[in-house]
Amino acid sequence: MGKLALAAKITHVPSIYLSELPGPRLGTRQDAIDGHKEIGRRCRELGVDTIVVFDTHWLVNANYHVNCAPHFKGLYTSNELPHFISNLAYEFPGNPALGQLLAKVCSEHGVETLAHPATTLAPEYGTLVPMRYMNEDQHFKVISVSALCQVHYLNDSARLGWAMRRAVEEHYDGTVAFFASGSLSHRFAQNGLAPEYAHKIWSPLLERLDRDVIRMWQGGEWPAFCEMLPEYASKGHGEGFMHDTAMLLGALGWSEYTGRAEILTPYFGASGTGQLNAVFPVLPVQGRAIPAAQASSATGYRAFPRL
Secondary structure (H helix, E strand, C coil): CCEEEEEEECCCCCCCCCCCCCCCCCCCCCCCCCHHHHHHHHHHHHHCEEEEEEEEEECCCCEEEECCEEEEEEECCCCCCCCCCCEEEEEECCCCHHHHHHHHHHHHHCEEEEEEEEEEEECCHHHHHHHHHHHCCCCHHHHHHHHCCCCCCHHHHHHHHHHHHHHHHHCCEEEEEEEEEEECCCCCCCCCCCCCCCECCCCHHHHHHHHHHHHHHHHHHHHHHHHHHHHHHHHCCEHHHHHHHHHHHHHCCCCHCCCEEEEEEEEEECCEEEEEEEECCCCCCCCCCCCCCCCCCCCCCCCCCCC
């Protein structure tokens, strides 16, 4: 019935917003803004009606959650970096019907997910920053999904992405985009060193690791990447433990995915972290679910079963 038309891994660093404002950071993140606008343009071209963002700034300690209020509007100040994002105005429509459908199908596939269609909960900046540039005219409805998952298995996040695609393609009458909103390595510069690392990665090891991962994505080395994702998320300081990435790859087909990433915004450093905008071709997938994590596993960092 419905269609997943576009999938992407996107940056949301707050210095993107700072680069709009007069001052020393003016224009310094134009490449990221241009990447966001290009993704928004492609979504319009593909007929996307709703953008679903896997947001690594939405922290949850139980279950998976979908923020699908009918409308979002407000002023946002980051509690993490209030000197970077202060009083950012936002407004865009939500999609309660799709949000509830996504949660229902995920729960039916064994990943307990709760939809929140009547809530005062505001989206986090992992959603707000990219929507500022992709959705300036409120053309798209927006749904935010919790992806800073404190006590969750990466396996289940991959299965959540798989189930959400099933929900769209089998039960939704419309066209959707999925975005994993988060960095690659996410080791912030030590306190007091942030200005020095404004455009740098925290360590040569992390930069080398990130660049190797990007080459894997561009080369379509998905079985190898999926196998190493838990350790990459841990040792590479992955943002949100890289649950957003697991969700996105679950939707794309996990280790059986054969697409190759297109880099729209080249890899860049931001306060020590590694960032980019990358689009992944959406290809047909097999109808088999990703197996659940074993209950005996002590952490979410374990090898995934292949599809």
